[in-house]
Each structure stands twice: as structure tokens, then as C-alpha cells.
Amino acid sequence: MKLNRIVTVSLLALALALPLGFMAHAEGEPIPGAPTAEQTTTSRLVYGLLSDSRYAYRPRPLDATMSSEIFDHYLESLDGAKLFFTAQDIARFRAHEPGMGDSVRSGDLEPAYTIFAMYKQRVADRVAYARALLEQDIFDFSGNDRWEYDREEAPWAADAAALDALWKQSVRNDWLRLKLAGKKPDEIRKTLDRRYLNMGNSVAALDQEDAFQSFLNAYTSTVDPHTDYMNPRTAKLFTQSMSLSLEGIGAQLQKQDDVVVIREVIAGGPAAMSGKFKAGDRIVGVGQGASGAMEDVVGWRLDDVVEKIKGPKDTQVRLDVIPGEATLDSKPVRIVLTRARIKLEEQAAKSEIISLPAPASGGADKRIGVIKLPAFYQDFEGRRSRHGDYTSATRDVARLLQQFRADGVDGVVLDLRNNGGGSLNEAIELTGLFIDKGPVVQVRESGGRVSVEGDRTPGVSWDGPLAVLINRGSASASEIFAGAIQDYGRGLVIGETSFGKGTVQNIVPLDRWPANEGDKYGHVKLTIAQFFLPGGSSTQNRGVVPDIAFPVTVDAGEFGESTYDNALEWRQIAAVPHQRYGDFAQLLPKLEALHAERVAGDKEFQWWSADVAEFRAEREKKYVSLNEAERRAERDRDEAKRKRRQEQRKALGLALDPLAESSTDDGLQAGERNVAEDAAREKAAEKRPDPLLRESAAILADAVRLLNNDRQLSAQVLPESTVPGRWAQ
Template sequence: MNPKNPLLLALLLAAPLAQSALADDGGTPALAAVTPGAALPTSATQDQVTAARHVYTLLSDSRYAYRPKPLDDALSVDMYDRYLESLDGGKQFFTATDIARFDAWKLRLDDALKSGDLDPAYAMFSTYRKRVNERVAFARALLTKDVFQFTGNDRYEYDREDAAWAADTAELDSLWTQSVRNDWLRLKMAGKKPDDIRKTLDKRYENLAKGIAELKGEDVFQTFLNSYANAIDPHTDYLTPRSADNFNLSMSLSLEGIGAVLQKQDDVVAIREIVAGGPAGKSGKLNPGDRIVAVGQGESGPMEDVVGWRIDDVVSKIRGNKGSKVRLDVIPVEMGLDSPPSRVVLVRDKVRLEDQAAKSKVITIPAAGGAPAQRVGVIELPGFYQDFEGRRRNANDYASATRDVARLLEELQGKDVDGVVLDLRNNGGGSLNEAIELTGLFIDRGPVVQVRESGGRVVVNGDEDSGIAWEGPLAVLINRGSASASEIFAGAIQDYGRGLVIGETTFGKGTVQNLIDLDRWPANETPRFGQVKLTIAQFFRVSGGSTQNKGVVPDIAFPASVDATEFGESTYDNALPWTKISAVPHVRYGNFAPLLPKLEALHENRIARDKEFQWWADDVAQYRAESEKTSITLNEAERRAERDREQAKRKARQEERKALGLALDPLADVTDDGLSANERDIVKDAEREKLAEDRPDPLLRESAAILADAIRLLDADKQLSAQVLPTANQPGHWAD
């Protein structure tokens, strides 16, 4: 059973990114007892008490927090509910009796945090860890029993968010029995034999308990403090020193280490991917799937056995300053774990995470209606990253989304593209400054975003540099996963009439956060207290409206892939409401309103003939229907019939792709193997992840086609062009 537990996600769950980190980052199984791990402290350390007080000072003071809230009984109840959610959001471990006992603290958490007496948080977690061990013991014992017959009408109720807490242990036993039976059935349908299923599931449940045993006091502290921070608003967070370091690395797209992506597999950390250009790749001595069993520092430091360690602890040993040496004892992927390791010595270096940087390609849209073919450049931007420290030092090579996009635009101009699509799908944001500077690549000076601070003062931030990197036709592709800085950029492009916005309504995050280092007040030389990601302002478009809650609405809409009630700012119960302020003067390069009906008609006509777009729309509808369900049948015949229908549909599509001359789907034959990511062959799983990048993308192709339509219409109809682009003689024009 995979608990819905944010505290565990980075350590336990099966998704590749959840158990990976950058290192620069058969018979019946014996029911061996799980080692409980080091005893957790029952109270906060003095540093944690100090950190908690700093966080309270920040979040309750309007000079810092955009929407401060008093730390009172009402907020204590909210904190209590959020802490319970973080521990047992799926209501799979605690009983109603546990909750009744915890309720004594419901109105006391505010006082506990103020005083630094965080014993309630540790006590609740101690019970949680005990309950997890009990559930794991029950699940492992169940594997030896004869409960794995899959006929009848039994169902596994997997969505318990709105369910009542289990009345007693017997009710939890019933819930877990169905969960274990579902796990067994998935593996059985994947072709696994009973003995193999028992071994796989026994190890899976054992690893769950081991993961909980690995959690430290700082994990509990961070989770509890975030129950307070998140009660202020959805985007305020507390970060321990290690978490803060990882956050800054993700923003800078660079780090100092060996250049390898690591993943935990059972008790061993293995290499999932080699980062091109890093020390590991240049050495030629490491490969995906290799297991790291010991780490040593420098030329002669002692080798530390890291088998059984948490992945972040292993990563911290492998990362280090540029130019320093690290020694790794490695067991190659093709050898058994009992084989003698090989010693690999690497010199750490600065590694650029190119896979997370902006990329470009060119899509050719065929000739139509007598108009020639159009070459449309595509720039995929996964985040608004910036190496803040590198920029502060004025380094020549600091990572910057804007600098990368500017370079790609220059390359695309050299390829004679007719238009550019900037793909911001699933771009969750990043640096506000990068959003402003990126907008400046497409407008010739002017305001980009209005920022209203906690005191009510409104500051207008804009592009101060004259000149445009790309003057031609532009479209911005967005979806529900486009948030924050993505919404600033898309909103500005829309307000300026500088380009078409295509896709889904965005996430709706219209607030600004800043990182505040809690060590700055005592001026600690080494990090002790962590950092707070604090909401300090709300941003507004130059037209005056906020993107908060409502998001950016596209000019040309695609079917919504997820419902607004399931994902987005509007799903947070304490999100800021939408509001509006005065607009600020800005240039309007174009007004696409007269053009949109024609583009819509061409779009609808084209997708009516576009099989891939239709398949995508069908899959979206199916996904949304499935997401409404809260349970799944445990009848094997029914499950096999469902699987066979899905496989037949995929096979039919693949055959149709061949008949139509379309690119084949590289994942068409992939079926549910019943395994978690850390149970799969690490090399094959990484390869499959890469194959997903090559899947047909009908939304991107259709976005390019819409932009090509706009170019052709404006080029062919001068009267329409004069309506849409009245300032065509200025920078940013579309048609000649």
C-alpha cells in the first residue's frame, strides 16, 4: 500500500523522481523483524526551538508575510489537521482511538510552537511509526495465508481522503487485506508466479518500514513546521538546511559533484543516469545500474560503507567542492551484490544539468491552400531557472533561462523559421526576474508585471532594455501545470498582443515568494536553522487582473486534461482570492480578437481529421472518468477484461499509425508490470523513461499549425492584418 504521505514521498514511493537524487549531487519468505532504526528524539533540539521561533516571527509579522495570521487556537486546529494529513492522508494507519487521543493537542499546537515545546509533534509521529510497523507486520504475515482468490464482488477502496478514520485495528486489517490482495493481483496479471509475488511484496512492505525507520528528527521537525507554514498559505514552506541546499541547486541547474543521478534500490544506492559532460561520464568507469557500496573522501580518507543508508545521506557524501576527490566502491550492474567492488576515483567538478534546461527543435507545417510550408521553431522551457549565486558573482557562465532562450532564438533565426512556439507546459515557474527578462526578449521595453507588497505598495517591474530578440510570429503553449512565472510571461505576451496563447487555463498561482535565510540574524558560519520560502507579494498583469486562482485563459483552448477541482490553485482551501488593480500603460502590438474565429474554425476542422489529437482527447476523457472513481474491482476476470480492452485499443491505434504513415508510439506495448520503480531493472526503467520523450505530441504539432494558420491568414489578408496588427511597422510585427 502506498500511503498518501508527503513526508515519505522523497524517501519511499516508487516514482522515479521520488527515489532518485543527483549525486552532485522460491518459497515462503521468512518474516524477519524490521530493524527499528535509531530512536527518534521526543523533543526538539535547541536549534530547532530557535528556528521555530524565527519562523513564527516571520509568519506573524506583516513586514515580512504578505498575509500574516495570528498563531491562535483557530490556526492550531488548522495546523493539527495538516500535520495529520502529512502523516496519514490516506487514513491507512491511525485508528479513531489514536485520533481521539491526539485531539487533546488540537488547541495546544500554537502554544507548543511559541514555547518551543514540540513534544506533541514527536509523540504523534512516534505513534505513526509504531502503526506503520504494525501494518507492515500484518501485510507480510498476510502473504503466507490463502486469501488470494479473485472471484466475487470484492473491491479495493483506494481513495480514503473523505472516509472516516478506521474504528479499530480490525477495520484496518480489512482495509489492508484488500490493499495487499490488489498488489498481489497486479503482479499475478503481469505473469508473476506465487513464490515470486510473495518475495516481491514482502520486500516492498519491509522497505516501507525501513523507510520510516530512516526518518530523523529533522524530518519530523520540517513536516510539523510546514503544517504551520502551509496554514498561512499554500506556498509558504520551511526548509531544513539540507532541503534549502537542494532547492537552490534545482534553481541554479548546476552543482558540484560527479554528475550522476542516483536511485535507491532496496538497501543500495544505484546509478540511474550519467549526466553528460560530468566527471562520471568522462571517466568511462561508471554505468547506469552500477551499485555504490562505499564512499571515501580525498586521496586517503576512510571508506564508509553506505549500504542501507538514506539516499540523501549518500548524496551528501558524494557531492563536494570542485577539484576535490571522491572515491567510490562500486559493484558493476552485471555482477551480483556479493561480488567484490571496484574502486573508482573521481575529481568533482561543476556539472550543468542540461536535461532540465531549455531545448529547441523545428516543426515543418505542410503547405496548405496555396500557401507554402511553414517552418516553426519550438523552444521547450521546463522552468524559469537562474543561478542566483553565479549572477551575484557576475560569472560568465551562470545558468539563466533567459540567456538560454536568447541563444536558441538566435539559432532558430539562423534556420529561417517563420514563427516560434514557446512551450511552457508543466513549467511550474521559478525566478520572477527571469520571467521579466524573458518577456523582454519579445517586447521593446515596457512594464511586465505589477507586484503588490504586504503593505499595499504596488511596484511595476518591466523590461528596461531596448531591442527584441525575436520580432516575428509567436505563440505560447500552456497547460494546467504552467504556473507562477509561466503565468507572468504568458499573461504579459497576451496583454501586449505580442503572441497567441494556446492550450489550457493555467494553474492560477499569482503570489511571489522569497527565500529568507534564518541563519542571517545570528550570522552563523554554517547553516543551522534552515530557510523559509515566504509569500511576500501578489503579482498582477499589466492589464490589472491577477492570475491568482483564475490563471491565464488561452486564446485558443484545448480540452482540459485535468479538472480545476482536482489540480490548481483553486483546490487550496486557504489560497488568496482573485482580485484586480489598476492597469498600467503599455503598448499593444496586436489585437487577435478578429483573427480568433478564423483560427478556431481551421483548428476544429484540422483536429476532426487528426487521429492523434482525437486519441489524446479520448484519453483525456477516459482519464477524467477514471479519476472520479475511488475503488477498483478485485475480480480477476473483470480486471483482465479491462486490461485486454485497453491493450486491444493500443494495438489498433498502432496499426492505424502504420496505415496512416504516422510515427509509432514507443510505449504502445508497455503494460502494468505491478512493480514499483525501485523494483524494476534500473537500466530498462531509465530507458523506458527516455522513450516517453519520443512519444507523438499532437498538442505541440497543433500549436505550431495554429501559429502557421495565423501567419498565412495575416499574410494573405491585408485588411485583416491591419485590424490585428495595427502597429505592424513597429518591432514585433508578424506579416510583411
């Protein structure tokens, strides 16, 4: 079975990659065998919802086949890399496999909790083994050993001895990385011992609610890849991410060892306005209001600490803070803040203008406006309240387009790379900024009824040249927008084939059925429909294919809708009438030729293409060598390449890479680095040269020049009767 684990993410991976989410009380809590009354009710509600064709697009019977899939998905969510359970464990678990469907239907979750408890025990066993290895003489790297890290398709280890062999190589790889980074043995031993201890504490801290959500998502993911269960806390975080706002102090937090650390102070928030916080400061105590008891939060889960710090605007919170440069046993400083509503501006649409000199063959300089849109966000509650002031991706983009018109740019590139989607309504309204009324998406419900959603507002916000930049990470709403622009012939689509998610999800609060006043049962994000473009094609599985293609960074077999074992198939329905603004077929060969000629002399594009090829070759290996001389030679080649490129940038007058001096592997994980320095590197990464964006702007500028200079070609590409604006002047 091959699952692209986006919904059922390995809990271990979360513990390792995002210790901020699952770090908790050091001893953790045992997983009791009996579910709570709320969990039993929730399980039954989720089953009722997903088995009802009035709600679910593709309901499935909870039969033996589905029970087996739930079992497999649950094990994958816990131990996707097959580093904890043995084949012997799996054989024992098989007794629970036939009853997994009944567990969901009845709310009897004891089998799932039994497996989860064993998972926690097996992680503790592995952590103890890894820490013990640090004291052994196993760190000779002169042989030909290797660490085969990709175990997705590997069989379960036969027994504990087989797992020992795997973990020995993993620990040796961790040690070698730190050694290559210049760390001494005592420092390496200390770093890795702390790393493994933190990993063990992270998993030990997972509680019954974590087990419950993981198991229910093993069920929901068997229905389809994009149906999720969200407990009340997760649902609140989802709403926050979509609205780009929260009520709190305005600080991004992360967990480092046992302490919550400030990673970034958000401009304009109470923390920033106080002038008393900086990246790296540690929060060790939280108190509510002017006189509420101070609670020592060292060792708490990050999400528990965040819940204490956040709260309604205009209320007070007291924080005990130890500055980042002080020792942890220093006396904390007490700071009182008044909470406020924080806008997460960093995640909103942003713009820039790229200036392109005229080519040697002649023509005018061009200025291309770029809008980077990371998500199709919308404040759902704010929109429902009808007070008019709500966060909206479309509103933000419209404002940026207005500024571009004032600046007189020659074209606009909308950058949707790695935009995983969001609000369907925003995708429709955003398309309406570029077309003068018409259908944007066809929505097919489970019963076969097709409705058409589109732009009903006359006029456009931008009537000039347009390009849309996509990659494999562009999904869902991004594909609706890019596909509609392509169907209308309104703009060029550039980049890689997109993700291929062609389904529509809706958020259903489970508390509506028991008529509960609070939020006890959480929400389900379930697939309710499949969408089709105005031309009748689905993006499902196939994605949006660009007009001008860049080298593929990741194969469809590695990432995207096609990697899900239960994804809906591609299909097509009848087209709906829609205006065709242009047909770029005659223009594309000329643009391809100009693109190929330009990138042949574009050092940065060549470097990027070479790095992609190298990355793909490394991924194909699925292992790393444990020979020190070989690894050191690889590292030296990488460092020499970075230095050489930086010197070439200077010689050619190109923008320097702000990360060129810090790109060497330091052997550390995110939570082990200096927080302030790591945050600064993250900010610097945003300023790295982006040859793909610049080339996309150049392609659009080529299109404008070609259509301006060749009236016959312009008439073929943009018939005068349907020209939407200033493509050709």
C-alpha cells in the first residue's frame, strides 16, 4: 500500500519534526483501554456522517475490506517508517483487524488504544536502545555500511534483533552528520542523548485524545484521502489558519527541550508593542488576569501552553520570561500583556515588481508585477457576520492589482507554487478578478447532480497580460483557478503539473446533532463533491498541465493525488458555455524557443536545474553511505560548489545567496538550533534568488512583445472580438 501521508501523518514524524506540537509532561499519561463517553459518541457520529450518501461524496460500507484498510492506515500513521513494531507485533495485532470497522461503528475503541499503548512502549524501547548505543564503540566509519532510510515498502523487521540492526545504522548516521559538522565526541554524545530523550518524552506524552484522533483519521482516510476528523482544538487551529488571525499576544512559539521559546515576535502585536520580548526568550510561567495563579509550564505540551497564553482580546495574561541569553535557573521577568486580535500578515498575499531589460533582438524594457499567494484564505466567521471587514485572499489580491495598475506594470504573474488550496469561494472570486463574468467551476455531487459556480460581477480588476505559476504543490483551489484561466485562454500557465486534487470538502461540526451548546465532539472535513473545469475536464489525479513546462522536481509517483491508494479516478463531463479570450497554441512554440535560448545562458536557472537533477538522483538511491571519507568528499564538493556559485554571482552582478555561507549540514534538527539564529535564517531564505519566478516573468514579457510586434500572430492568438484588455496594444 502506498499512501502519501498528509492526513495520517506518522506521530513519530510529528514528534521529531514538530516537537512543538506534541511535547508534554515528561512522564506522559497512560492510554486507558476504555474511551470516554464523548469519544464513543464522536466515533458513532463520524461513522453516521461518512456512511450517509446525503453527506459523503463516496460513502463506503464498513465491511471486512474497509476494516483491513483501517488497520493498515492506523499502523502506518503510528509507524510509517517501520522502525518500532516488529513482524511479531503485527501478527499479534492481526487479531484486531477484522473488528476495526465495528470499533468505529460502536465506539468501542479498546483495540485501537491497545495498539497505541504498545506503540508507546516500543518507542520507549527503541529510545533506550539508541541512548545505550551512544556509550558503545560503534562509531568507526571506514567501512562500506549504509543507512537505508526509505522503509515505506520494506517488510516489518522480523524481531527486536532486526530492529536493533536498523537503529544501529540510524544512530551511526546521526553521529556521522554531527562529526562532519565539526562536533567533538562528547558534544555529539550529549546532543544525541538529548535528542533521543526528547523523542521518547514526546511520544510518552501522547494521550488518549491523540490516540483517538489518530484512529478516527485512519478510518476517515479509508473513505478518501481528504476526509479528516478534527478534535475541538484542531478545528480551532484550522479556523485560525484560514482567517489569518488569532487573539493573543502576537508571538510565534516553539518547543525546545522542556521549554516554550519565542521564535518570532509578530509586528503590531502586544508582545512587539511592549518592547520586552525577542526571539529566543523562554516562557516558564503563565497567569490569567491581574491576579490569577501563576502556573509553571516547563515540560508542558506546546499546545497546552498556547491555550493558556491565547484568549479573548482586551483580557490580560501574565508571563514569567527568562531571556534567551540567561541560564534557565535565572530569576524570570514577569510581564503583563493585554491580548489583542493579531493579523498574520506574513501568510497573506504579497507583491513585488520584476524589471526586465529589453532583449538584444530589440523591443522595450518590461516591468512585470508578481503576486505570491500562499493559500486561498478567508475569515469564514467574519464573512458570515456581514460586517464587511473580513480577511480574504481575493480582496488582498484586488488591492495589489489596483497598485499594479497605478504603477503601470506590463503584465502580472500570480505565483501559486506550494499553494495547497483553501476556500472554494475564494478561488471563484479570484478568477472573477480576471474574467468578465462566467462559469469558473462545475461541482458534481454524489447523486450526479451538477451545479455551476461562477463569477457574476461585471468587470475585471486586471485586464492585461497574465501568467499563473504552479508546481506539484499547487492543489485544489489553486488548480481551480489555474485550470479556469487556462480554459478561458485568459493567461499562460507556467511551471509543473499540479497536485491533482479535484474534490471539494466541507467542514461539518459534529455538535449540531446532539444539539450541544459547546464544542465537545469536534468537526469533520469531508469530501462532498468533485469539481470540474468549465471545459468539462477534472483536475483529479491528472492535475493542471502547464502551457510552458519547467523541469519536474518530484515525480507523480512520489507526491500528489496519484500516490493515494484510494484516490478518485479522473473523469470528464460536458463543458459549459464560456468565453474564450485567447488561444495560445500558435504562440507557445515561439515562447518555448525563446525560453530555451534564455535559460541556456541563465546561470541561476542552470544551477537550479542541476540541483533538481542531483536531488532526484539522491532520492532514487534511498540510502546514505556511512563511509566518512565518502561523506566528507560529498560535503566538500557541496561547499566548493556553493562558494564557486557565490563568486560567479559576484562576477556576473547577480544577487547573492544569503544562505550560501550557512548551507552546510550542521547535523542538528530544528528544535536543537539556536532559535533566534534559526528564525533569521528562515527570513533570509525568503530573499534567495528565485530563477523560476524571474523566468516566468520573462516568458510573460516575451508574450507581450511577440503580440505587440506581430499583428497577424496577435489576431490568431487574441481575436479582436474577444480581447479582454491590453495583451496587445
